[in-house]
Amino acid sequence: MVNTAPTSLTNRKPSRVEGIKENSNFLREPVATEILQDTTHFSEDAVQILKFHGSYQQDNRDNRAKGQEKDYQMMLRTKNPGGLVPPQLYLALDQLADEYGNHTLRATTRQGFQIHGILKKNLKSTITTIVGNLGSTLGACGDINRNVMAPAVPFKNRPEYLYAWEYAQNLADLLSPQTGAYYEIWLDGEKAISAEEHPDVKAAREKNGNGTIIHDSVEPIYGTHYMPRKFKICVTVPGDNSVDLYSQDLTLVVMTNKKGELQGFNVFAGGGLGRNHNKEETFARLADPICYVVKDDVYDIVKAIVATQRDYGDRTDRRHARLKYLINDWGIDKFRAKVEEYFGKSVEPFKELPKFKYQDFLGWNEQGDGKLFIGISIDNGRVKDEGKFQLKTALRSIVEQFNLPIRLTPNQNLIFYDILPEDKEAIQEILDKCGIIVDPTQIAALTRYAMACPALPTCGLAITESERAIPRILERIRALLDKLGLQKDHFVVRMTGCPNGCARPYMAELGFVGSAPESYQLWLGGSPDQTRLAQPIIEKLHDNDIESFLEPIFVLFKKSRKGKESFGDFCDRTGFDAIREFSANYTPGEPTSSGKSRHRVSLRDDVYLQLKETAEKQDRPMTELVHEALDKYFQSL
Structure with a gap:
């Protein structure tokens, strides 16, 4: 293994959390001990390790009272690569929210679900149920690779989107913790039944690429201390920025040939948004273009970037520990050179990309194979029944009746897909009955x-x-x-x-x-x-x-x-x-036109109607069209 820290950091004391991770026996303690204790909450050390298992300890701050213990509760977050939620898992989460949570689910900005309000005594039962229904919370939080994002839209006739889903899942598998702690604590040692990981993923995890692997370790990629801070990855396609790709630690962009065959990936790195007020040394940063790699090298380049951050990220100051600060301090050229050392060869130049656009894919759409999908807007991701809007009831009814898979979107919305055309009317009827607006043009744009x-x-x-x-x-x-x-x-x-x-x-x-x-x-x-x-x-x-x-x-x-x-x-x-x-210099109520006063000019009825029709077609103010036409007229004189 290469030197585990740059020279400037080797003489500085690691942060307290580094010691907690080191003493955890690969994410076991003190969680394994404290989950057996009849208490309302975990210790501060256990809380840090609990994050790796997908949970944050919180309290209801509305219920704080002087002299009384906090109203402790747990928030549990699921890990859903590419936002995939199988129907069986959704129904389990819906029930858990009612049985142990606060009767709501919350779609996150990283395409997972959160359940709020779980008591410590019910945490194990909740996680056991999630895992038993094709889900997981392992690695949804903590100093580790978080949920891998991908565009949620199910375009079955566009192979680049299917590659994004595939590689989001494979990268999630590659960078998943290998410790048995999760299954020992929450499933009494029983390994969960899950889909077999791709053989290339397993081979990549075991392959030593110039220091990327830590030999004789339970965690061959992460080691004893895992990452310096959280690490966020997304996979997208050219032009699709539904994933906020510039805000990620690492972004892969699927590159295909004219036949739709996968060729490789463009790589961005160094994005991140977390910061602190009045701390100028903390800042939001956009990811930079790094390189291009052919498809056979994608796991090696990911490991090389992860290893660079693992070994050189700042473990002394958690405010300065994200990859964005390493790249900002080093510069792109030094970072790329270090990545190439782990990669074992020079990287190829970044390939040209079209402009990225944001789309939310709401409403009814064709998915390219004869079936349909429907994008449903969820205000701030909160799935609940409230008044005439019975969203939680609607979603549960649709899953129960039609057994549809779900993709959560990075904008806290939800997509049902693989819908048979003949089921459209019945699904729409459920949504109408529950007061759910589907037509995106009828949703307030703000x-x-x-x-x-x-x-x-x-x-x-x-x-x-x-x-x-x-x-x-x-x-x-x-x-x-x-x-x-x-x-x-x-x-x-x-x-x-x-x-x-x-x-x-x-x-x-x-x-x-x-x-x-x-x-x-x-x-x-x-x-x-x-x-x-x-x-x-x-x-x-x-x-x-x-x-x-x-x-x-x-x-x-x-x-x-x-x-x-x-x-x-x-x-x-x-x-x-x-x-x-x-x-x-603004005075409220002053005229909002460019002049100091408004002048009136009469138009023939036929000219006015033509002007109005043109303005509506172009979605522009009529005044703007008049000014534009008159300017051109006077310039021609």
Whole structure:
């Protein structure tokens, strides 16, 4: 094995968590001992190891009372490579949410499910049931490779999408912990019945590639200390950014030939969004293009990148431990050279890619083999029955009656696929009966593209509200846009209760990041396709001041945008200095046109109707079309 740390770190004391991992006997203790104790909660050391098993210890902060023990409960997260949830597993999760949880499921931004509200005494039964129904929570959290993402859309006639699913599963298998601790603790030593892993995966795990493998270790890829911090991977196809590929530690892009045959993969590395307020040494970062590898080398390049981070990532400061900081400190060339040492040869140059776009694939669609799929929007990923909207009931009924597989999406939505055309009407009837809107054009656009993390009351890191606050805030933003004549405009809004960025707010056009009780740091200028980082424009914006702060920015957007320019692109082009200057001189209620007063010009009825029809077809304001036509006319004189 190569040197386990760069020279600059060898004389620094490892973080406390490194010692906990070292003393855990490969993720066994103190969890194995404490799960047998009749207590309401785990110790701090056990909590760190418990994460590797897929669970976080939380408490309901709404129920905190001075002098009383916290209302301890566990959040359990599933690992679903590519978002796959077999029907048997979904029904088990639905039942567990009612039996042991808080009667809801939550689709995560990494294509898994979370169950909240589980008591310590019920944790083993919950995990045992999940594993017994084709599921797993192993490696869903912790200093390890997390759930491997892939586009959820089931295009059966587009082989690149099927390759993305295949390799997401294979990479999840390759980097899954090999310790028996999970099965010893939760299944009394019984190995789960699961699909046989691909022979190439097993061979890659055992193959020593210039220091990638730790010999004579229970964990040949991870070793005793696992990774310095969490490690996130996605696999996607050219042009599809439904996975937020720039926010990942490692992204593979499937590259095929004209016949649809797999040739290799483009490799990105170094993305990550977690940061801390008032700590400039922590920051969000986009992944960089690294190289291209042929398909036969894909597991070796993944191992080489993982080994580089494993051996050289910062284990002394957990705030500085992600791969993005290693690449930022070293630079791309040094990082690539080190990866090549583990890889055993030079890498090939990155291949050209089309622009990446975001799509959510909601509503009814054909999947390319005669069958259908349906994308269902889930507000902030929360599957529940509430009032006339009985989403939990609807999903359970569909799975029970039609035995359909599910793919969770990276935007907290859900896709049923492999639907027989003759079953469409019956499925739609269930959704209609339960009040679920399927047609994406009937879903408020701000809501459709928004995401929020759970935050309060369960997340211990939350500074302020997120999931519970965003519906009301989106309504207020919509009302403000309507007031300003921007009814047709929408943009990507994301919100988190703290700066860790679980809902990826730093890639949004408008990002709210909890910075104080009832206050948010506001980020502007991300891309509607999540290909550019936003930037913070104000550190603490109180909930009560959202409209007054955003109004002048929206007015400037209306006055100065170019054509159909998106809000994020406008903010990025205009720059924050110009936005702040306009805001400082803005008087509420002033005319929003480019002139100081409005002039009226009469049009013949036939010209007006033609203008209106053209504006609707082009989705542009009529005034903009008139100005454009007159400008061209006067220029021709």
